[in-house]
Amino acid sequence: SSSAPAASDSAAGDDEFGLVNAGTLTVATEGTYPPFTYHEGGAGELVGYDVEVAEAVADKLGLEIAFEETQWDAIFAGLDAGRFDVIANQVSINPDREEDYLFSTPYTVSPSVVVVNEGDDSISSFEDLKGKTTAQSLTSNFYQLAVDAGANVEAVEGWAQAVALLEQGRVDATVNDKLTYLDYVKQTPDAKLAVVAETDPSESALTFTKDKTALVKAVDEALAELREEGVLAELGEKYFGEDVSQ
């Protein structure tokens, strides 16, 4: 019942949101996907673009926030099992997922890129991936992109392993988020990688189960306000040097 006094937005009612823990927004994230969700300095605080966006949203809703860190394999299983309220982990919106889940308005809009070793000119477009080998994490939508382009895809744990394979010459390319690539190049200035192709931008959003309509509505309002107030742009500046929210 939403009859609680509207002293703050939070009072809009945990009951109505059907939160896992009343008064707290329980957020699932990997914690191992920089710069979106990772630990400061490796073993410090959980930080990252997605983390701070989620924190800002919870703040707007007047809710406490609790992060549950898990692996990508388990993240949807946990959401389905009612262990989390929301996933904040660069989940990109696609029609298949939309069948099963609700999405907030996107907070990240960026293209996917094809990354190859510097000087490799055999690949210059997505079409060129046909017959080549790429390394992707199995669960990402980059995996699907590579498959669709006709590549042989090797599944790896994450970006770090994909880059290792690429640099060791065991795969020809990897497809990933442009932001991930930019961050890597920033952190590893002597990396000898190059981007040779880019897709249309895709959108990532907070992800909910189908029954969380009230929560999604409130989150969308919060995101709109944050966008309005320039908070999303600020966070983009902080992590990527640019606003990535649209």
Add this chain to the structure above:
Amino acid sequence: MTDWQLVLDSFWPLLWGGLSGTIPLALASFALGLLLALGVALMRISRNRVVSGIARFYISVIRGTPLLVQLFVIFYGMPSIGITIDPWPSAIIAFSLNVGGYAAEVIRAAILSVPKGQWEAGYTIGMSPGTTLTRLILPQAARVSVPPLSNTFISLVKDTSLASLILVTEMFRVAQEIAAFSREFLLVYIEAALIYWLFCLVLSSGQNLIEKRLDRYVAH
């Protein structure tokens, strides 16, 4: 950040992850698992075919399916039948069940390795089977089972790394976080491996102490 700096900076967080996550998780699961294993071993030895059949089935399932799946079922599967268990308890339950299956066979073999004459000597001084078991058989079985049980324990210590899948922060999870941030996954994983090794060396020397103590009553 140089590699060397990374190794230095990661050492304490990793060790702490081990001491606050890996070790307590392993200890608690091992203690509970042993109790369970004793019960299962006795069931398995039982002449009652139903009782021993249940024990057989349990052991077979536990040993025949990947631990990873066992963890998943307890943590992600149980909620679908209305039972939601927190990460730590889930992990302890799953690992205890796992230890229970493996250690049951060890304990069973150890009990069977005590000469039949010891049971009979117990009966002949008027002991019940229960008293004979606890006073005579188990103390002798303990000696035989220390080496294989310590193997089970060492495996458990390493297997706890799977707990990161169900939201428990232990050493391997810390390693993954550091690796993700630094992208030097190989280096960090090796460092973690060395700390696991350290733990195992400490455990092995503990095992030697226990063995020595239990060996005081046999010829050397």
Add this chain to the structure above:
Amino acid sequence: MTDWQLVLDSFWPLLWGGLSGTIPLALASFALGLLLALGVALMRISRNRVVSGIARFYISVIRGTPLLVQLFVIFYGMPSIGITIDPWPSAIIAFSLNVGGYAAEVIRAAILSVPKGQWEAGYTIGMSPGTTLTRLILPQAARVSVPPLSNTFISLVKDTSLASLILVTEMFRVAQEIAAFSREFLLVYIEAALIYWLFCLVLSSGQNLIEKRLDRYVAH
């Protein structure tokens, strides 16, 4: 797609992943690992302290560090010293080394369990230590070591799931793919677990056959 349909559709791909990935990988690694283990066990028994020290160290490292890290070192680490090994060979090397460490202790214990009198009986009919070992000791040690070795093998079958991390397509990898696209992790993993269990049951009955054959020369 209903759950039931998913289970049906996944069955053949999973089984095929098992038969074409898991089983050959496990068999090849186990065969090589056993050979290695025999050598390591003999080194470990050796009176030469350097030789037995090397064996001890190897066993300790293998058993003290997570298999995952061993896989990573071989697959991702060796290229940094100029040796690049393909996924399948990498996996077989890593699993063989792993089996070598675990089975060495089993074989050592089995060799030591053969009564000293058998060595002496061999010497006294003029046999060299090598002939005594192969003709007399190992055949008897084989009997004792079948149950623990089959445990090692069953563990190996399940551990091969880690090979998916270094790009080998085996059953667990297939399960991950199906799960990733259907997002029915729990269901698919349980199905995979049941197939692992099936494999283990088949292996166990194979073990029983071997034990029966080796037991023909002892009183029942």
Add this chain to the structure above:
Amino acid sequence: MSPTDHERSANDGAANGGAANGSDAAGADPLAPGQTPDDSVLLEARGIRKSFGDNEVLRSIDLEVRRGEVVVLIGPSGSGKTTVLRSLNGLETPDGGTVSIAGGPSLDFSTPISKAERFALRDRSAMVFQQHNLFPHMTVLQNVIEGPVRVQKVPKARAEAEASALLDRVGLAEKHDAYPFELSGGQQQRVGIVRALALKPQLLLFDEPTSALDPELVGEVLQVIKELADEGWTMVVVTHELGFARQAADEVLFMDGGVVVERGAPGQLFTAPREERTRRFLQRILRPLD
């Protein structure tokens, strides 16, 4: 330590043996059963039958032992001697026949017997094994007091005092705190005997108590058993030591193929066996090279 007291309490259904009266026995000779033969029947077994699968091990064994009597069982390997003792001690359940010990109720094995009945049987006798079966993880003293303290609930201090007296008496005064592995075979077997005595049973059962010993150690154990016999303990002894049987036995039974082929006083049976089978067996043992 009086079998008479023991009998009384055992008949009351309690399992505390002669413990209630044990304190005054500690001063007396600890080996003495405190009772002279009174010719009453202590053990009566009739028609004991036992098969393992198709193997009919005991066909119909009758056995009567009077108080203070020593009965020796001899016979070839596999003739069923051990099975007889185990049946008397409740370690084996015969398929038929009756056993009564110390005038207690007669157990009929042709009907299923209860746990309590089996325990009553066991309480009245104590067994000394060929392989002694000492508890390797306990010291000598702990081995001996385990039964009295855990089963008969004798206070620990008294059990220890009594055990010490018994151990001293059989020449093990120095060995109270030794572990079994630190003893010679003969010493281990003597501890086994003391462990049985400490239970104050009415009947002592010995199953080849010296056959696992080095020949020079046989004497010390037989000596102890002979002293027990001389002091009036009732016992059934399976042994191949015919010299011992000749000196200590009141009656010798020769078993073969699950039946008692011949029984008699040792003087008669050893010198003038009535049965050809007995003669051949004795010959094989006494003059193996003829």
Add this chain to the structure above:
Amino acid sequence: MSPTDHERSANDGAANGGAANGSDAAGADPLAPGQTPDDSVLLEARGIRKSFGDNEVLRSIDLEVRRGEVVVLIGPSGSGKTTVLRSLNGLETPDGGTVSIAGGPSLDFSTPISKAERFALRDRSAMVFQQHNLFPHMTVLQNVIEGPVRVQKVPKARAEAEASALLDRVGLAEKHDAYPFELSGGQQQRVGIVRALALKPQLLLFDEPTSALDPELVGEVLQVIKELADEGWTMVVVTHELGFARQAADEVLFMDGGVVVERGAPGQLFTAPREERTRRFLQRILRPLD
């Protein structure tokens, strides 16, 4: 099967025993060493010393065995009897002293000995153990031919023929294809003896060959050994069977504390021992209850 042939080939440094000449022996009595005592010394050991850590087990043992002679070693447990046999068979390396067998070169243990020397020692003798140590995973026949076929390179068919003859001779005609666990203790021990004989050694060493046997089985094994003795085999036997020693031994040695306390013909040593220690030991064995 001629120890003389064997000696010749052994002196050539080959390990093929008397195999070269074995075929014509198959027709003859397979137990016979094919040689009468010729009074020449077959084994000569002088001043054998051996310590295990601080425990001086053999102090200075001298031993001389002539061809066809039977020497029996007796003595209390731990006196070093087994260690003597093991030293003669190269299973143990003494700390000092010399051994020569069959006139071969004398081995001096005060200097390190080579592998070849140890093997030569072993080739000239064969040992029968108390616990028989048969190979449990091989049939009786396989047990017996293992040495000739694998070590002495005798063709398998001939080895089998010879082994069969030997087995038949000791009453095991029916048991060629049985596994050891299917045999009685006495049968197992007879296989152990045949396994030693099949090597055609010049010297047979027996270490308490009957002490692990049931008393009624002792006779059958002693009988076989006695026949070997009667037929001229040279042997050193450790045993507690004084009756056997009396009938079969040419010389008896009594050991205690690592030295030979007394030696003599059995008639003298058993009836009129010169040493008090010998007397006490014989008394303990022969009349344990006095």
